[in-house]
Amino acid sequence: MAHDVARSFRGRVAVVAADLVVPPGSVTALVGPNGAGKTTLLLVLAGLLAPDRGSVTLDGVDLVADPVGARARTGWMPDSLGSWDSLTARELLATMADAHRLPRAASAARVAELLALVHLEDLADAPAHVLSRGQKQRLGLARALVHSPAVLLLDEPASGLDPRSRVELRDTLRRLAGEGVAVLVSSHVLGELDELADRAVLMNGGRTVDVLEDVGVGGLGSDVPGSRPRPWRVRALEPAQLLAALEGRGLRPRPAEGGIDVVVPDEESAARLLAGLVADGVGVVSFAPATGLLEQAYLELDEGSRR
Template identity: 45%
Template structure:
């Protein structure tokens, strides 16, 4: 079996009497995206800070790329990149100069630095703005530059803490495409986000953090099946077909005006096959169907008792 790129077991962290992380456990497979969701104060950013060696854990086992964060912090730092909630670019330098500075700090050497900077400017669509002052950059351009600086040394694991906060929809989608491209190339990504649609779009797996503990984890579809409200919506050509289907599918809800029937379901293939099998046996024709499952907003509210995660994370 492939070892996890990120492995956290029984992680604890407190500040005085304030318990921030209380036995956190989760793992991230190489070359995947895991989203860490949770309300304000849940411990998301503290978890990222522990993983990136900025904060020392009180207890527990934490490793990144096979390196223990407490015993081998230099090994962890050599393998990771971190993009925080706020851009870490130098406003007195141009985009190209920011990347060159990072390349020098990473000791890439003159020739390799020049090549890597040129590659990143092209990859992040910053060639035309490379030598312009950062005062001329939009928020999306600054965020792309910030992520490009994180990638100068081609890290195998990247932590993205609220990567699209404050960006307009177009810039958010651009960042999503960049993240997908990195993962396609084999990079492992752990992101925290306030945007549940972002987790749904990007994450292979989601871990929900609340009160310093992981209260649920799984794929987006698995988490959606944890809460009630899923159903199969069937539309029929006429009233007689609707009547026949309603008599077969107990517990369903009728909409006579729309000739539709809502059948409670977890959204799985087995449930759909069962419903269609019953209708086929009774020779009831379905004109159209759609599957509706709870979204991540519903999941988040059910698991944490909160409607959303807007605000500053911790």
């Protein structure tokens, strides 16, 4: 989707070398600390900022060769709604439908459908400035979806959302991915991506530094949370006894900070393991999922940027 993209602002480098693929039917997270270049890269992908170098293809359409066609296939949600405050939610979406040249007859129905999708029907005719942060985010999502884009780009969509709105955002994005949309979501807060993304592209210092497939923060293969292998951290009164008990079960325990980590296939196995350890007389004092793969990679990234 993006190859070797670079962009500077008056000599200040924001994106140096970004390579990114967002497969249709999946949610890809663009993860990195503040200043990593996420917003700049997303603006380039959305066709709103010209890159100094590199190529971008959206739903098979080259952004440079056919900017209008590429943008018609792309939905963009900025990190804040912008200055449309005097319009109502319904007017804002209708304006967007006009901009995308939706026929008038289809437009009203599409707007109503989107208002229902983001649960803003009751506030449809109130000026957008009375909306809360979370409601504005939902309106921003509806606005990005007006023309049923094949590619959806969202800049920090979960920021400032309460937990319930976050769950709704996750469900909406997962459903869109299920319908074949290629979704890219940026975030600098890992907790926001819980159960949302299938893959993560890590970005730091203007570079895409790593791609994690199947990151274990949710996704198509894991509609049931906890149905995939992950490390669990166990702490016991007597670590040596715990270590022996784990090894005795054919597991490969690894000493970790504050306990011993052991990879377990799923939550059921974890529950069985805990019961077994207790039955063996091991004084287990804590037993919980250890830091996830994505979190681990992110922490390493952050460390790196501080060095």
